[in-house]
Amino acid sequence: MTSRPVIPVRGAGKPSAQALAQMDKRWRARYLMLAPHRLGFFLAMVVLVASGLWWALVQLDRSTAWLGLHHAVSSTLVHSAVMAFGFIPLFFSGFLFTAGPKWLGVEPLPVQDLRVPLLTQAAGWLLWLAGAHLHPGVAWAGLALACAGLVWMTVQFWVRIRLSQAQDQLHARAIGTACVVGCASVAGLWLSLVLDAHAAARAWVFTGLWGFVVVVYVTVAHRMIPFFTSSAMPMVQAWRPFWVLWLMLAAAALQVLAAWLELAGVPSSAAGTTWLLVHGTLQLVVGTVLVWLAWVWGLVQSLKNKLLAMLHIGFLWLGVAYLLGGLSQWLAGTLGMGVLGLGALHALTMGCLASLMLAMVTRVSCGHSGRALVADRIVWTLFWCLQAAAVLRIAASVPGIAGLPLPLLPLAAGLWAATMGAWGLRLGRWYGRLRADGRPG
Numbered sequence: 001m002t003s004r005p006v007i008p009v010r011g012a013g014k015p016s017a018q019a020l021a022q023m024d025k026r027w028r029a030r031y032l033m034l035a036p037h038r039l040g041f042f043l044a045m046v047v048l049v050a051s052g053l054w055w056a057l058v059q060l061d062r063s064t065a066w067l068g069l070h071h072a073v074s075s076t077l078v079h080s081a082v083m084a085f086g087f088i089p090l091f092f093s094g095f096l097f098t099a100g101p102k103w104l105g106v107e108p109l110p111v112q113d114l115r116v117p118l119l120t121q122a123a124g125w126l127l128w129l130a131g132a133h134l135h136p137g138v139a140w141a142g143l144a145l146a147c148a149g150l151v152w153m154t155v156q157f158w159v160r161i162r163l164s165q166a167q168d169q170l171h172a173r174a175i176g177t178a179c180v181v182g183c184a185s186v187a188g189l190w191l192s193l194v195l196d197a198h199a200a201a202r203a204w205v206f207t208g209l210w211g212f213v214v215v216v217y218v219t220v221a222h223r224m225i226p227f228f229t230s231s232a233m234p235m236v237q238a239w240r241p242f243w244v245l246w247l248m249l250a251a252a253a254l255q256v257l258a259a260w261l262e263l264a265g266v267p268s269s270a271a272g273t274t275w276l277l278v279h280g281t282l283q284l285v286v287g288t289v290l291v292w293l294a295w296v297w298g299l300v301q302s303l304k305n306k307l308l309a310m311l312h313i314g315f316l317w318l319g320v321a322y323l324l325g326g327l328s329q330w331l332a333g334t335l336g337m338g339v340l341g342l343g344a345l346h347a348l349t350m351g352c353l354a355s356l357m358l359a360m361v362t363r364v365s366c367g368h369s370g371r372a373l374v375a376d377r378i379v380w381t382l383f384w385c386l387q388a389a390a391v392l393r394i395a396a397s398v399p400g401i402a403g404l405p406l407p408l409l410p411l412a413a414g415l416w417a418a419t420m421g422a423w424g425l426r427l428g429r430w431y432g433r434l435r436a437d438g439r440p441g
Helices: 017-022 029-034 036-064 075-085 087-096 100-104 112-131 136-163 170-194 198-232 242-263 272-296 306-335 341-367 377-395 408-431
Strands: none
Touching (some): 029 036, 036 087, 036 341, 075 087, 075 136, 075 170, 075 198, 087 112, 087 198, 087 341, 100 170, 112 136, 136 170, 170 198, 198 242, 198 341, 272 306, 306 341, 341 377
16 A cells, blocks of 8 residues: 655745655656646647747748648638737746735635636647648637647636736736637637638737737736836836836737738738838837836846846846837838848747746746746756857848848748747656645745
8 A cells, every 4th residue: 555645735834854855756647736837838749849849840831841731721810810819828837826816805716717718728729730631621720729728727817816806906917918818709700710811810810919918917917027126136126107007008909900001901001001111110119218227227226136037037028029120110110121120029929928928937836836036057057058048049131141041931930930949848847746845835
């Protein structure tokens, strides 16, 4: 008869050395159900690693034709959808159902209630990747599953909001509204694919990216980056006026509008030049303000703390993305050169969103696994590998550089896959084990 593993329980103080020595050190799937972030982050890592490996193989096949891949659905659309809606909402779930109840002053949702919607999303996105090569119907089924799981998760978060009596609900309600936009975007993407309307499908992806993903990111950044900075560095005062949040939300809404105006053909119409210059100017203004904000929030001071520096560098990328986007619009409006658009997009996704994802998820995972809140050598190296991948991808969109013999796109995709694979494997081992300090959670 085998003895049951020791799981330390909540007590008055720190578990004894004897209890820690007897604690189960093995990875077990049931430990994923001990806290919301464990299950959400683990499933996010599965989708992240799978999608990164898939895209690296697609890029390899494009440049060499070694694999002879069959594409039942546009691989570019599959890539953009899974990067916007696949692993990121699963990472969101870990934050929303861990920090969200604390913001709102409500009881946290039992992890068991999250199991089905999160597993449904993860399974749906893995089917989406498989369907890209097997059959469009498989991809549609996967997308429908992912949408159902996201809707379910969104409803659960809104129930927490409705139960709250907290006076300050602005950040939570902004995130909840963004999640509704995300649900509508995935549903719109599914309908567009079924109707073979690929231009509309692209617009829905951008709607979800800016109206859902970016809105959640900037809302959390507005609430948490000044707090983290002032906590780690008391000499830096927490400064987060609400006009900054409204500016970032309005800037995201502008990008959603731009996606639909592009679908309507406005950039190529008689008024197209005017729109491009107005859009470009607004992006340049927003980008300048965000770079200034990154400085005010303590970018330079944060460099003394690697984990904090990762957050600030990630936020700096947001300003860079807007600046590149504005420059791209001006080049298109004045010289007719449609360049840097993809560079701006990947400055946002790989530079900003991925950097903040790596920093925030690492921070939460360390804190909730009983480890020190530091970026060790491994994390710091992975972070700079990610920066290199982002720079490679942006460089690949620049005329003259993209034509060099060096295959920048496969290199960027391979470096992304390797970085996220190493990060995912490391943290994935934590989620299925008990906390190193023996505490619950």
